Amino acid sequence: MTIKEYIATDENKIVAEKWFSHLRDMICKEFEQIENSNSNKNSFKITNWNRDGGGGGKMSIMKGDVFEKVGVNISTVHGKFTESFRSKIPGAEEDGNFWASGISVVSHPKNPFVPAAHMNTRLIVTSKTWFGGGGDITPMKPSPKMSNIFHENLKKTCNKHDKKYYGKFKAWADEYFFIKHRNETRGDGGIFFDYINTGTWDKDFNFVKDVGHTFLTTYSTIIKKTQHLPWNSKDREDQLVKRGRYAEFNLLYDRGTLFGLKTGGNTDAILMSLPPEVKWS
Numbered sequence: 541m542t543i544k545e546y547i548a549t550d551e552n553k554i555v556a557e558k559w560f561s562h563l564r565d566m567i568c569k570e571f572e573q574i575e576n577s578n579s580n581k582n583s584f585k586i587t588n589w590n591r592d593g594g595g596g597g598k599m600s601i602m603k604g605d606v607f608e609k610v611g612v613n614i615s616t617v618h619g620k621f622t623e624s625f626r627s628k629i630p631g632a633e634e635d636g637n638f639w640a641s642g643i644s645v646v647s648h649p650k651n652p653f654v655p656a657a658h659m660n661t662r663l664i665v666t667s668k669t670w671f672g673g674g675g676d677i678t679p680m681k682p683s684p685k686m687s688n689i690f691h692e693n694l695k696k697t698c699n700k701h702d703k704k705y706y707g708k709f710k711a712w713a714d715e716y717f718f719i720k721h722r723n724e725t726r727g728d729g730g731i732f733f734d735y736i737n738t739g740t741w742d743k744d745f746n747f748v749k750d751v752g753h754t755f756l757t758t759y760s761t762i763i764k765k766t767q768h769l770p771w772n773s774k775d776r777e778d779q780l781v782k783r784g785r786y787a788e789f790n791l792l793y794d795r796g797t798l799f800g801l802k803t804g805g806n807t808d809a810i811l812m813s814l815p816p817e818v819k820w821s
Contacts, residue, residue, distance in 0.1 A: 589806040593619035599809040608650040611812035616641040631668030646813040652779035653769040655679040659755040672734035678727025680779035687728040780819035
């Protein structure tokens with residue numbers, strides 16, 4: 541059966557943009573509470589930016605004792621893709637017009653036993669409309685128990701919407717987060733999805749919202765379970781080398797990095813995903 545895809549209305553765009561902003565506020569509030577649970581007084585530093593071609597965003601970065609560096613970015617941009625980039629984006633081939641809104645979260649904790657994590661969700665509109673995003677976890681030290689918690693909760697969320705989602709999106713994440721030149725995965729995976737348009741706006745939007753909620757509650761739980769584990773200089777060394785792999789992936793393969801740079805986004809916001817300190821052995 542052929543699915544009749546929806547085209548996002550102006551009202552849909554407004555609602556989606558407001559959701560990404562609301563999710564950003566919830567994540568920042570929760571992460572600040574975790575960071576300052578030991579009497580720290582660290583907070584997110586906010587930078588607003590405007591895009592020359594249309595739109596802009598908000599970059600929020602916090603550096604502290606629990607989070608060595610964590611970024612929570614939102615943006616809504618619009619305009620025209622360059623001629624060379626149009627062929628790579630569905631629905632942009634003819635006139636190149638686009639509208640995009642989303643949130644991106646990247647966490648690099650200080651304790652090597654607290655996994656790094658990433659989540660993003662987005663709405664893209666050209667002559668077509670689709671949602672994309674996902675969430676994944678990257679332990680710096682082996683942490684099967686925490687990875688299992690992460691995957692179990694993502695699976696529950698996926699199953700709530702479609703029993704086929706988790707298997708499909710986990711496999712997509714395993715493929716997407718593979719560092720080809722190293723012949724290894726970036727971490728322990730999660731889910732990755734793109735071009736989601738089932739023909740029902742509410743179904744897809746509710747799924748995307750639940751992915752955001754699940755990431756926040758699950759990752760917060762993982763941090764609280766691991767942030768006080770003891771570590772030593774060898775653990776730190778392993779963490780820094782593993783972070784190097786993270787940086788390699790984001791600079792060479794990450795779709796969000798490519799999309800941001802190709803559409804004239806804020807360079808600092810695009811590269812906020814990079815770890816604060818890395819090492820190559």
